[in-house]
Amino acid sequence: MSPSPCLVWFHRDLRLSDHPALREAAAARRPVIPVFIWSPEEEGRWRPGKASRAYLLGSLKQLEKDLQAAGSRLVIRKGPSKKTLGELIEEIQAGAVYWNRRYEPALAERDEKIRTTLEGQGIEVRTFNASLLFEPEEIQTGSGGPYRVFTPFWKTCRAKPEPSEPLPRVRKIPSPDRWPRSLKLNELTLETGKEKPGIPALAPLRVGEKAAAKRLKAFLDRAISNYAEGRDRPDWDGVSRLSTALHFGEISPRQVWHAVKSWITTASNRLAKESANGFLRQLGWREFAHHLLFHYPHTPARPLRAEYEKFAWRDDPAALRAWQEGRTGYPIVDAGMRQLRETGWMHNRVRMIVGSFLVKDLLIAWQQGAEWFWATLIDADLANNTLGWQWVAGCGADAAPFFRVFNPVLQGRKFDPEGEYVRRYVPELKKLSTPHIHAPWKAPAKVLSDAGIELGKNYPAPVVDHAAARIRALRAYERLGSAERNPIQL
DNA sequence: TGAAATGTTGGGGCG
């Protein structure tokens, strides 16, 4: 009698290398059935947005091909996870289900319930860590609680044993005698959402596990040695751009970690080594984001610092739309927002600038920014998105103090000094000379007309005056502070 | 992973 099949339930681990669930199942010499279940309603408000779904579709296509090359298939289903798994188990008489864990609160809870149910039915369940260097519970403060400040969090992580080496790629996957039925990928209708905006065009060659490995190699070959400077330069190709691949698990943080570590040992100069360590620290922020989300599950919607619940945000749909569409009149902000719409991605430095602008210059609630990013980013990740917005709004863990207001003109001049980034995404300003590129409203009339720009006609005048908006933001923050000191008695 | 306001210092012009 042949051993019962094992289901390998794919989540955000769309790869064949360093995939513990698949590796263990394949090593057990029992038939393996890789399955992907589309059940977005189980993610509640934070079901994948439009851009994310478009990328997911591409990534699943690549995974299908890669599984086929290993002699296997990807079984695709949709419906409630527990019910769908139950049906599959029944159909193929599976004896085991393996998966790599997810840590988003709703999903972690769902998966634990499924585990309990399956185990109650006598099914073997094994789960693994494939998407973090350090799992949320294993890092604790001296008093046993979660961290709220990055530096001590990361220090504790670094004091632990190194993350384990990545597992080798699974090359041959044992097949069952009979495959269960499967949907076609396009039957998941991942691309048909009606909500705005449209989806970015994705080049298939840039999606999937192989593309992710290439991206990492290219980063190590070129940009990492100058990452200390390059990470802040949206006009350069100075960052890894691995966020999307990491979110979908086309590459694992362990793979990135060890590749960078070994690069450091071969690097010759001190600056390059420091740059690479700075990049590892960025992986630490990703860990920290997951740690926080796990321990403070309410934070995608509500501030970690409770006093910010009372902050008097403005409701301003017109300004919000101007921000979303890249029509604020501040070139660096508009360039970022248009890069986001056109490509589904934005440089991190610019994410901070546009975030600060929404929250502080426009005084619009950070949650509205988080929702827009969620809909438009191909790398949308609940942990990272939550941390980023709470950081910029000053209401999160280890956040920028509220009075730290980015000046979009100075930031533009500092990090896009030639204006190349602005000109790439805001073509109306293409002919404007560099000294004026970040503040067109201050350019002499002749300079503007020579560049073919008519403010308010083919490029907007600033939606707010930054100096005045900054003061307004500080006032709003001040009121929050005084309310805190002198709470209204009920 | 700011920026603006305010304070300090030191060189040079000048009476």
Place this chain on the structure above:
DNA sequence: ACGCCCCAACATTTC
């Protein structure tokens, strides 16, 4: 020679 003022340049404080 000296004090005074101006004002960068830099440092510190404040928001």
